[in-house]
Amino acid sequence: MEDVEVIVAHSQRATLRVGDVFLKVDNNPAHAEVEMKAISVAPIPTPAVLWHRPPVLAITAVPGEALGVLGEPSTASKAAWAAAGAAIRKLHDAPLPPWPGRSLHDVVAELETECSWLLDNAVLPAETIRRNREIAQAALRPWKPRFIHGDLQITHVFVEGDEVTGVIDWSEAGPGDPMFDLATLTLGHEERLDDLLAGYGDDADRSVIRAWWSLRSLVASRWLIEHGFDPDAPGCEFDVLRSRMRDS
Template sequence: MDEVEVVVAHSERATLRVGEVFVKVDGHPTHLATEARAMELAPVPTPTVLWHEPPALALAAVPGTALGVLGAPSEASPAAWAAAGRMIRRLHEAPLPPWPGRPLADVEADLEQECEWLLAHSPLPSEVVQRNREIARGALRPRRPAFIHGDLQITHVFIEDDEVTGIIDWSEGGPGDPMFDLAILTLGHEERLEELLAGYGRDVDRGAIRAWWSLRSLTAARWLLEHGFDPDAPGCEFDVLRARMREGA
């Protein structure tokens, strides 16, 4: 019998792997239902749903390897990054799912709250927090919503032979800012942005992408610290924030 591998586990969610099957357990009453529905509607490769019995969802593994990991250079080719861009464009041009996205007012409130926490607890110099806070506010602009993944980390996009074989973890899928997806995928891998955009194409707001790099890193920091992750590891969120200081943008 295959061993049970704990992929991730914290107070909100656990994901287990047994062979080629992933089982997610989520205490929130709607997260897994939203994830299953988002995968059904998304016009891109997604994991096959094997069964869904709340509070658990079983998914088949997708072939290929992740585009990369946060904190290490991506070994994927420029062609693979361009393929990811084309797939994301396909998602963003799809009809909106029939549930609401997250209001910008909530995003703004989170930004202010998390920045105040960072300033009070001093894991970063105050000037780094304040400068990135200013940059992050550039993401809080009116925008036409698109069907977005909502948590498009580099480990959630799988590639084989320079083609996308699957995009996983859709619990945040819904209407939102398409620049957010592009920013999350390139967080810590800013040097691959142009390769991604070579496939994604037109109508890109690079300023908004940079703003989302700052906003995501600021708002994720406390959660990461409280759940045993290290945003100060090389190439991770705190390095992203420091980079904005070095480039002055």
């Protein structure tokens, strides 16, 4: 009898591991639909979809270990980070998926809403919010849509040695700003950006990546607080926002 491991659980979604199978329970059926479609067309290693019986999606585990975790130094090699960059570039160069992604208007509206909430609830100093919102403006420009993962957290990229063995959790995939993926993967691991870009290529816009570090941290904080996570844990979103203040 295989043990059941709870990977993540909150009011919107739960992910369980039973042996080599992940069971994803989601109250929004659109997430599983996007994930299955993205996995079927993504040109990089992904899990295999085993079956889908709403609200449960079953996928295979991928070999290897996550590139790292938020709040702790990544022990992955420079070559592994470069391999991740090369894989992301391959995804971004692939044909656009045929479903819509988030628009610039959507991002601007979300930033406005979340900054207002952060100010109203005084979870951070107002100057920290104001300065990071100012930094985030560099990301709020028209972009050429690319096929992006959309939630490319460091725990979603798996490596074995210096090779990428799989990228998981594709429910936010779609056309979008490729710099957002690069920023999400290096959030809290800014020191590994050069390693990532060694594999991705020289045309990444570092100023936009830095802007997305601020923007993503601002818009994610309320959701994390309301779902039992701590954005003020060492190395996490609040630390990212404070570090932007020191760098400015």
